[in-house]
Amino acid sequence: MSExxxxxxxYAALKTFQDSLRTYRRxxxxxxxxxxxxxxxxIPRELLAGCKxxxxxxxxxxxxxxxGIGVEVGTQTGRFARTLMDLAKPRKLYLLDIDYTPFRKEHVEQELEAGTVVTREGSSWDxxxxxxxxxFDFAYIDAGHGYEMVKKDLAASLRKVKKGGYILCNDFVVWSALEAIPYGVHKAVCETVSSNKLQVTHFAFHPYGYSDIAFRNS
Incomplete structure (x- = not known):
C-alpha cells in the first residue's frame, strides 16, 4: 500500500469516526x-514538586x-535495552516479554553472553x-498498554522495586495517534502515583507525544 x-x-475512516463521535455526544x-x-x-501538586x-x-x-539491578518490562526488539545498558549502566538487566519473535540479540549480544543481560519470556506481571x-533498583515499564495490564505491571513493580528506587513508564498518553487505539498508561499511572503518594521525579517529551514519566517507590 502506498502512502x-x-x-x-x-481520512475516510476518520471522517466516519468523527461523525459517529458527534452523533454519540449529541x-x-x-x-x-x-x-x-x-x-x-x-496528580496532587505536592507529588510533582521538584520534577525534572x-x-x-x-x-x-x-x-x-x-x-544497580534493572528490569525492562517489555523489550520488543531489545533496542532500548541497549540504551538502558549504555546510560543507566546496571550491573544486571532483566528483559521481560511475552514474545521474543521481534527481539534482535545483536543489540545486547555481548551482555547476553556474559550474563549481564537476562531474558525471561511470559506475561510481564507473572x-x-x-x-x-x-x-530491583529500577523498572522501565513498556509492555501491554491496556489499562488493566499496566495496573498489574505497576502493582507488581511497587513490590519488586526497592524503596527509593525508580519506576519509569513509557507512552504516558491516553490515545495512540499512530495506532488509533486507546492506551491505559496515563490513567493507570495517575491512579498509582496519587493513591500511593509517590513522588514524580521526571517527565520527558517525545516527538510524537508518547511521553515518559518516572517516580520514586516509597
Missing part, C-alpha cells in the same frame, strides 16, 4: 470516555543511579512475581 492510498483510507450529552479508559485523576522536565526519555535514563520483593 497516498493509506492517507485516503485513513444523543447522550456526554463524551465517549470508554475510548480512553475513563478520566485520569489529577526533560526533552527526551534518554535523559531520564542517564539520571538514574549507576550500577514474571515480575518470580523475583524477591525489593530486588
Amino acid at each position: 497516498e492510498q493509506l492517507r485516503t483510507n485513513v 444523543e447522550t450529552g456526554s463524551p465517549p470516555e470508554f475510548l480512553i479508559s475513563g478520566a485520569s485523576p489529577a 522536565v526533560l526533552p527526551r526519555r534518554e535523559d531520564i535514563i542517564a539520571d538514574l543511579p549507576k550500577g 514474571l515480575l512475581e518470580e523475583f524477591e520483593d525489593e530486588y
Whole structure:
C-alpha cells in the first residue's frame, strides 16, 4: 500500500469516526470516555514538586543511579535495552516479554553472553512475581498498554522495586495517534502515583507525544 492510498483510507475512516463521535455526544450529552479508559485523576501538586522536565526519555535514563539491578518490562526488539545498558549502566538487566519473535540479540549480544543481560519470556506481571520483593533498583515499564495490564505491571513493580528506587513508564498518553487505539498508561499511572503518594521525579517529551514519566517507590 502506498502512502497516498493509506492517507485516503485513513481520512475516510476518520471522517466516519468523527461523525459517529458527534452523533454519540449529541444523543447522550456526554463524551465517549470508554475510548480512553475513563478520566485520569489529577496528580496532587505536592507529588510533582521538584520534577525534572526533560526533552527526551534518554535523559531520564542517564539520571538514574549507576550500577544497580534493572528490569525492562517489555523489550520488543531489545533496542532500548541497549540504551538502558549504555546510560543507566546496571550491573544486571532483566528483559521481560511475552514474545521474543521481534527481539534482535545483536543489540545486547555481548551482555547476553556474559550474563549481564537476562531474558525471561511470559506475561510481564507473572514474571515480575518470580523475583524477591525489593530486588530491583529500577523498572522501565513498556509492555501491554491496556489499562488493566499496566495496573498489574505497576502493582507488581511497587513490590519488586526497592524503596527509593525508580519506576519509569513509557507512552504516558491516553490515545495512540499512530495506532488509533486507546492506551491505559496515563490513567493507570495517575491512579498509582496519587493513591500511593509517590513522588514524580521526571517527565520527558517525545516527538510524537508518547511521553515518559518516572517516580520514586516509597
